[in-house]
Amino acid sequence: MAFMPFAWVRRVARLMRPLRVLVAQGWLRESDVDSTLALLHPALRLNRVFARVIERQWVADDMLELSLQANGNWSGAQPGQHLQLYLEHAGVRLSRSYSLTAVHTNGRLQVAIKHQAGGRVSPYLLEHLAVGDTLELGPVYGELSWPETPQPVLLLAAGSGITPLLGLLRAALAQGFSAPVTLLHYVRGQGQRAFIAELQALQAQYSNLQVRWSLTNAPVEPGELAGRFTATHLASVPQLMQRSVLACGPAGFVSQVQQWWHVAGLPGALQVEAFTPPTLSADSNLRQVTLSFARSHQHSVADNQRSLLEHAEMFGLKPAHGCRQGICASCTCTLLSGTVRDLRSGALFSEPGQPIRLCVSAPHSDVEIDL
Known part of the structure; x- marks a missing residue:
């Protein structure tokens, strides 16, 4: 039960500065302050960002867009970035990263959530989260951005890779971007064409926008493409050699786009983002190492194949983490001694005091980390 209207929650954030000073000085x-504030409203906190669900909209058979209103601690974000969502479910605190599909100046934001079969978070959000419920928002990250030059743009998306690109597209068109834009979205079937009504409306409104779909596992309709990404799908894209390219999707899709771009020799910029882990570099010499977690006072025998995050969780530790693929930096810790191997590139790092990302770092020797 809330004793304060949500409209007041954003306004009182600036009034809590004296409390923040007392907390900073240890008084x-x-x-304790947050526990008291939460009695007034579930979204009211001293520093943490909470948001209220204000709208739910299905944008595909397996994707829901949530509209959220953040409390006064929200510092904003950029279109194309990702956001950590936290929830308590069955006594366990869970976290997942979702793309921002829209960012507004009044603390309102939108994220899109795709159903993941067997997942612990997305089924709950899709089936049980209701308008009026609150969620905690974590760090915002991501480097996709709309090109600064006025040259034509090519957007390539696969599956839920449409979500950050849609956020960028919405903002660019609203700000008057007038160069040609082509969006090609790869989906399994007709029901996965997310935001189809909005995209068709945008295409009708903006003469510089062309939207096409390619179905990878269903019969196609007139005007649609068939199959996974191939260079032949781009044959009808006008001014292709002048385009900046942004691509988002599974790691395999992103890798195909990168290979095509390098072969084509396009002079424009290429930006990519994968939402599944890349193929990791394995060490052919399996061996045992000793892991030491300094702050937890734990020492354990491990192997040199799995990530430090996996090992920490196996030993009962619960380090902060988000994407599990080296993007969000939520799991960054300090290397105190030893050598670690980057699972993406195979590069070795051994300088004491340097930050490492647990999810994409494996022990190469005996290792001590500040965890």
Whole structure:
């Protein structure tokens, strides 16, 4: 039960500066202050960002867009970035990363959530999260951005890779971008064409926008393409050699786009983002190492194949993490001693005091980390 209207939650954030000073000086504990504030409204906190669900809209058979209104601690984000969502379910705190499909200046934001069969978070969000419920918002990250030059743009998306690109496209068109834009979205079937009504409306409104779909596992309709990404799908794209390219999707799709771009020799920029882990570099010499977690006072025998995040979780630790693929940096820790191997590139790092990402780093020797 909330004793304060949500409309007040954003307004009182600036009034809590004296409390923040008292917490910073050690006179109060932030957790105690937050417990009291939460009694007034579930989204009211001293520093943490909480948001209220204000709208749910199905944009595909397996994708839901949530509209959220953040409290006054929200510092904003850029279209194309990702956001951590936290929820408590069955006594366990869970976190997942979702793309921002729209960012507004009044603390309102939108994220798209695709159903993941067997997942622990997306089924709950899709089936049980209701308008009026609150979620905690974590760090915002991501480097996709709309090209600064006025040259034509090619957007390539596969599956839920459409979500950050849609956020960028919405903002660019609203700000008057007038060069040609082609969006090609790869989906399994007709029901996965996310945001189809909006995209068709945008195409009718903006003469510089062309939207096409390619179905990878269903019969196609007139005007649609068939199959996975191939250079032949781009044969009808006008001014292709002048285009900046942005691509988002599974790692395999992104890799295909990168290979095509290098072979084609396009002079424009290429930006890519994968939402599944890349193929990791394995060490052919399996061996045992000793892992030491300094702050947890734990020492354990491990192998040199799995990531430090996997090992930490196997040993009962719960380090902060998000994407599990080296993008969000939520799992960054300090290497105190030893050598670690980057699972993406195979590069070795051994300088004490340097930050490493647990999810894409494996022990190469005996290792001590500040965890």
